[in-house]
Amino acid sequence: xxxxxxxxxxxxxxxxxxxxxxxxxxxxxxxxxxxxGENGAGKSTLVKSVFGLVKPDSGVIRINGKVIEPGDTASAxxxxxxxxxxxxxxVPVMSVTENLILGDEPRKLGVIQMKEARNAAKAISERxxxxxxxxxxxxxxxxxxxxxxxxxxxxxxxxxxxxLDEPTAVLTPQExxxxxxxxxxxxxxxxxxLFITHKLREVMAVADRVVVLRNGxxxxxxxxxxxxxxxxxxxxxxxxxxxxxxxxxxxxxAPALKVTDLQVxxxxxxxxxxxxxxxxxxxxxLGVAGVEGNGQRELVEAICGMRNxxxxxxxxxxxxxxxxxPRAAHDAGxxxxxxxxxxxxxxxxxxxxxxxxxxxxDKAPFAKGWIRNHDAIAKNGITLVAxxxxxxxxxxxxxxxxxxxNKQKTVVxxxxxxxxxxxxxxxxxxxxxVGSIEFxxxxxxxxxxxxxxxxxxxxxxxxxxxxxxxxxxxxxxKIVATFDSKSADRAEIGRLMAGSNA
Amino acid sequence: MxxxxxxxxxxxxxSVLVAMFFGGIMIAVQxxxxxxxxxxxxxxxxxxxxxxxxxxxKATPLILSGLAVAICxxxxxxxxxxxxxxxSGALASAWAGYYFxxxxxxxxxxxALLFGATFGALVAFIAGALKAxxxxxxxxxxxxxxxxxIAIADYLASTPFKEPDQPLTRTPAIQDSARIPDIxxxxxxxxxxxxxxxxxWWLLRNTTTGFRIETIGxxxxxxxxxxxxxxxVTILSMLVGGSIAGIAGAIETLSITGRFxxxxxxxxxxDGITVALLGRGNPLGVIPAAxxxxxxxxxxxxxxxxxxxxxxxxxxLLALILFFVTAPLLARLLKRRHENVAITSGWxx
Numbered sequence: 001x002x003x004x005x006x007x008x009x010x011x012x013x014x015x016x017x018x019x020x021x022x023x024x025x026x027x028x029x030x031x032x033x034x035x036x037g038e039n040g041a042g043k044s045t046l047v048k049s050v051f052g053l054v055k056p057d058s059g060v061i062r063i064n065g066k067v068i069e070p071g072d073t074a075s076a077x078x079x080x081x082x083x084x085x086x087x088x089x090x091v092p093v094m095s096v097t098e099n100l101i102l103g104d105e106p107r108k109l110g111v112i113q114m115k116e117a118r119n120a121a122k123a124i125s126e127r128x129x130x131x132x133x134x135x136x137x138x139x140x141x142x143x144x145x146x147x148x149x150x151x152x153x154x155x156x157x158x159x160x161x162x163x164l165d166e167p168t169a170v171l172t173p174q175e176x177x178x179x180x181x182x183x184x185x186x187x188x189x190x191x192x193x194l195f196i197t198h199k200l201r202e203v204m205a206v207a208d209r210v211v212v213l214r215n216g217x218x219x220x221x222x223x224x225x226x227x228x229x230x231x232x233x234x235x236x237x238x239x240x241x242x243x244x245x246x247x248x249x250x251x252x253x254a255p256a257l258k259v260t261d262l263q264v265x266x267x268x269x270x271x272x273x274x275x276x277x278x279x280x281x282x283x284x285x286l287g288v289a290g291v292e293g294n295g296q297r298e299l300v301e302a303i304c305g306m307r308n309x310x311x312x313x314x315x316x317x318x319x320x321x322x323x324x325x326p327r328a329a330h331d332a333g334x335x336x337x338x339x340x341x342x343x344x345x346x347x348x349x350x351x352x353x354x355x356x357x358x359x360x361x362d363k364a365p366f367a368k369g370w371i372r373n374h375d376a377i378a379k380n381g382i383t384l385v386a387x388x389x390x391x392x393x394x395x396x397x398x399x400x401x402x403x404x405x406n407k408q409k410t411v412v413x414x415x416x417x418x419x420x421x422x423x424x425x426x427x428x429x430x431x432x433x434v435g436s437i438e439f440x441x442x443x444x445x446x447x448x449x450x451x452x453x454x455x456x457x458x459x460x461x462x463x464x465x466x467x468x469x470x471x472x473x474x475x476x477x478k479i480v481a482t483f484d485s486k487s488a489d490r491a492e493i494g495r496l497m498a499g500s501n502a
Numbered sequence: 503m504x505x506x507x508x509x510x511x512x513x514x515x516x517s518v519l520v521a522m523f524f525g526g527i528m529i530a531v532q533x534x535x536x537x538x539x540x541x542x543x544x545x546x547x548x549x550x551x552x553x554x555x556x557x558x559x560k561a562t563p564l565i566l567s568g569l570a571v572a573i574c575x576x577x578x579x580x581x582x583x584x585x586x587x588x589x590s591g592a593l594a595s596a597w598a599g600y601y602f603x604x605x606x607x608x609x610x611x612x613x614a615l616l617f618g619a620t621f622g623a624l625v626a627f628i629a630g631a632l633k634a635x636x637x638x639x640x641x642x643x644x645x646x647x648x649x650x651x652i653a654i655a656d657y658l659a660s661t662p663f664k665e666p667d668q669p670l671t672r673t674p675a676i677q678d679s680a681r682i683p684d685i686x687x688x689x690x691x692x693x694x695x696x697x698x699x700x701x702x703w704w705l706l707r708n709t710t711t712g713f714r715i716e717t718i719g720x721x722x723x724x725x726x727x728x729x730x731x732x733x734x735v736t737i738l739s740m741l742v743g744g745s746i747a748g749i750a751g752a753i754e755t756l757s758i759t760g761r762f763x764x765x766x767x768x769x770x771x772x773d774g775i776t777v778a779l780l781g782r783g784n785p786l787g788v789i790p791a792a793x794x795x796x797x798x799x800x801x802x803x804x805x806x807x808x809x810x811x812x813x814x815x816x817x818x819l820l821a822l823i824l825f826f827v828t829a830p831l832l833a834r835l836l837k838r839r840h841e842n843v844a845i846t847s848g849w850x851x
Contacts, residue, residue: 306727327729336727344727347720358717359728362710370709 010059038433082154144175263311287468353381405436547797561796566750567774583644585771591618591748596762599676622748630740
């Protein structure tokens with residue numbers, strides 16, 4: 001079989017760091033190749049080199065035997081390479097068709113042929129089984145659909161090789177499954193696919209071949225048939241990874257967090273949490289399982305004082321929390337690992353040390369009265385960077401210099417090191433590499449064993465299943481069932497998550 | 503992104519040089535040697551004691567109005583209203599300066615400064631409160647407040663506070679006890695302005711209030727998450743900015759103009775925007791920026807007299823500086839070089 005894509009000894013350095021070190025790989029037509037690796041392993045750099053967004057220092061990239069001009073996206077596109085970026089490049093207020101033709105509009109005498117474009121869009125969408133409405137406005141579409149528009153954009157240009165940069169990071173489990181179907185479909189029609197991920201399950205499900213990168217080097221090529229999840233994980237991080245979380249029996253004590261009849265509105269002023277009640281005891285982890293968008297975000301934000309409660313109460317050890325005060329929630333004993341670390345969890349231009357005291361900056365020892373104590377802040381930074389394995393040359397560097405996993409470890413370090421009565425962990429391992437996931441899970445267990453009550457909210461059902469002592473299923477803004485994790489049945493939880501009462 | 507100290511100096515410096523280059527073309531078009539013009543400008547502004555004294559006097563209100571803009575920039579607010587706040591402070595201090603008779607200097611000057619600060623803050627408070635509680639963009643409100651304050655000050659200086667028995671729109675002269683003296687031939691107000699710069703720099707760096715302001719400015723969502731009251735910090739930053747602008751107007755009144763006359767303070771607040779941006783929003787960076795612009799303002803007429811270049815050249819140079827210092831292209835070009843040096847793996851995003 002002739003190769004569609006050939007990467008030969010591509011290297012790229014940023015300053016002192018070798019992002020790619022003589023990497024070679026091939027993709028055949030109709031083949032799905034997964035590029036696997038931890039955050040910072042060099043996956044993005046490699047695919048950006050292929051697409052011409054990054055100019056490699058050395059090495060050759062060929063498409064169908066033809067060498068591509070390095071660092072030139074136009075050459076990459078002309079040779080049939082398409083890329084779906086992690087952050088969508090769509091205009092939210094425009095329709096699907098308008099987005100598709102943007103920059104390459106079919107024109108007659110200067111007039112855009114919208115009807116023609118619309119029909120063409122519909123035709124490609126149908127040909128590849130993508131099922132996208134050409135008249136829909138992008139901002140009305142769910143994330144999974146918007147991503148399909150991105151894929152369509154690439155297909156429209158008659159792409160031979162499709163690159164996807166962490167396509168599933170933003171998708172719900174259902175959307176992920178649908179995307180994997182789409183990828184299989186494309187491959188069947190001869191499109192070569194190179195996709196980045198660090199989720200092993202997707203790799204096992206869809207990839208023909210797996211290429212593993214670590215610290216900028218290619219550590220191995222294998223296939224799901226040859227290697228199991230455990231072996232892939234080991235290749236990624238270079239050591240044994242415990243995929244099942246090892247934890248001792250919980251010793252739950254008195255209830256620490258109690259939520260009764262909570263009602264919360266979402267951003268569109270629609271009721272997202274509808275009379276929800278739950279209770280978490282000290283020393284246990286209550287996992288909330290559910291498809292995203294069933295009120296989890298609103299639940300977490302209302303407990304932590306960041307969103308208005310229109311009804312119901314939140315108690316910490318029997319004391320009622322005031323509404324809309326993150327400060328009061330914090331002072332009452334809640335730690336909050338927020339769902340979106342870039343938006344809420346970190347100030348990326350601040351140093352790691354300053355981020356580690358972001359919500360304790362005015363408390364002793366980090367401030368004496370009105371004056372900040374730089375020594376204490378620096379010392380705390382050094383201690384936490386070491387004990388939470390935050391990989392950085394110095395805590396004085398800006399948080400923006402960290403990889404996703406290390407950013408998340410910074411947030412986790414700040415929140416868990418405070419030893420609060422209650423920990424609310426929202427999507428604590430989203431977009432984080434396997435090594436960091438394992439570390440964060442162990443830290444959550446350790447916090448539980450020290451007596452914190454932990455409310456875990458996660459879109460990853462596996463995470464909820466393996467970490468929780470009790471599992472609550474959320475659907476339509478209510479808890480529809482609660483299980484002891486030992487008696488929990490994956491299939492039944494799945495049904496309840498989907499809204500079935502059986 | 504924490505800027506490397508180098509680019510913090512490099513970008514302003516480059517923008518001044520590029521502005522001088524294009525300004526030089528405009529001078530050459532008039533048939534005058536641009537190098538000679540710049541030489542005269544530099545000589546007049548910086549190479550004699552008298553020149554320096556005038557330069558520093560011109561720089562004084564610019565440092566303060568620059569700080570008024572800079573402190574708000576740190577909180578993520580663009581305070582275009584330094585001009586209005588400054589005029590409000592200038593009028594209030596002029597009133598306090600002539601109305602109170604028989605006070606000792608050591609009481610009269612601080613009192614008049616306090617009047618200036620209070621009324622500057624009052625104007626800024628309106629914009630801050632509207633932003634915090636109603637979400638009205640501060641650029642809109644401060645621009646509108648500028649016009650309102652100018653109109654109100656005009657009315658007050660032409661009717662209730664008007665100096666009697668003369669035709670001009672102006673207040674009476676301030677009492678001698680309110681006059682800020684020069685010390686050793688240098689304007690005393692300049693040292694007040696420097697003290698404010700250092701104090702603000704220190705406050706931002708070392709106090710919890712400073713941390714609140716910086717946090718809100720860099721990521722207000724994270725600030726809210728961290729339990730900082732975004733509303734309170736927004737209003738506080740505007741109050742601090744407004745009071746400093748008010749003091750700028752007060753010092754100008756008490757040491758230079760000696761009374762309030764609407765035309766006196768034209769443009770000082772707007773030059774503050776240039777100063778703040780040229781100083782990269784840094785309270786210490788504002789000082790050299792203000793001295794540079796103060797020097798250009800101070801030597802404008804001498805340059806015109808000696809070289810024959812038209813006097814608008816100073817305004818043109820300032821506009822060019824503002825243009826290039828904000829020119830995103832230049833900034834991005836420099837930033838890109840530094841961004842690649844991210845340590846663990848910034849390139850995955």
